[in-house]
Amino acid sequence: MILGLLALHFVIKEHNYVSSLYFYTFPLPVIILLVLLFSIVLTKQWRRYNLIIASLLLLTWLSRSFKIHIPDTISKQDLEVVFWNASRDNTFEDAFKENGNIPDVLVLVESPKNNLQSFKKQYSNDYYYKSDKELFIFSKTPLDIISEKVSNYNTTVINFKTAGINFYAVDATGSPDVPRKWELTYINQSIKEKNNTVVLGDFNTPYESSYLKQLKTDFNQAFNKKGNGFRETWFYNLPLLSLDHIWVSKDLKILKTEKIHTFKSDHNILKTYIKR
Structure with a gap:
């Protein structure tokens, strides 16, 4: 055995x-x-x-x-990017609280409880986007949604631009009866830009997967490049699987990456700082 x-x-x-x-x-x-x-x-x-x-x-x-990495110095001009699988119980404000501040860019998946009408009143100078599949985007600078694609098995890929950088927000279906090969092939084909680009999301696929080979070729995995501690983001702070990822194109400089432990979700929060 x-x-x-x-x-x-x-x-x-x-x-x-x-x-x-x-x-x-x-x-x-x-x-x-x-x-x-x-x-x-x-x-x-x-x-x-x-x-x-x-x-x-x-x-x-x-x-x-x-x-183990020594982080670079971070200035106010640098970009703070955060991703979290909110586990259907958490909102933007929960993410802000767990993160310790309001980041420049925040992507949430599995976050159906956001009340955007109330949220917009409190954060009227910021920008938001709600997908049809429980994926939310927050940004301090204007959002340009380029495309939103959903596979036949509910894997979502949203291409957007903000803060002068191209982003792909990903939420791969975790259903055991849907082969990961189908969904990761769909994700890889959806990522057209390879420069000045950040890809972040819940891939529901561990870092060791052969289906992440294309991303490993074209991008740096933010935690591998500048993180400290265990890379795994799941399950309830136990380092079992690296399901959540932030991938940064090789022309951008990663200054620091953090994994924030929380019991509010079965997934840890990922945060990285990118030099503008």
Whole structure:
């Protein structure tokens, strides 16, 4: 069983629909836990080998997921960009509170409780956009919505411009009966701009996925580039899967990236600062 899970994680991955389901269900932290639990039923001699395997896997996971970077100096002119899967219970104001301030650009997904009429009265000098699929955009500078696309299985990609930068806001469907290959192919095809561009959202796909290869080629993953701590954003502050991402084109400079822990959603908040 353990050998099969290791082969699945490191070699097979998303070879087909069935293997992809197991690949998402058994991330490396879960495999490490299973290896340790399996040690209970082994003899002393075999338990030692099992613990060695668990130690090697732990080192592998830490080397891939735990990041240490020195942040650059941030000025008032630099752009603060925040993304959060609000888990259907949180609004713009909840995001502001959890973030500790009002960012320059904020994208929320799964946020149906926003009362924009009331919100606009309080923040009358700012700009907002509501999609048809529980995706909301906030900006301190004027928003230019270029396109909003929705796949046959409710994956949303919104292309907008603000603060002189091109953005793609993404919310990939998380339904287990919809192959991620379909939806990530749709997302990759929707991202036309590769310069002066930020792609952010809930991809419902871990960083290790082969379907993120195109994004890894064209963009820098903000947390990998300038984050500190574990990259994983799900589940309830446990570092299991990196489902949420901010991707920044390679011509833009990432100054600092933070992951904000919260129990208001099963997803952490992601924040990055980009030099204007």
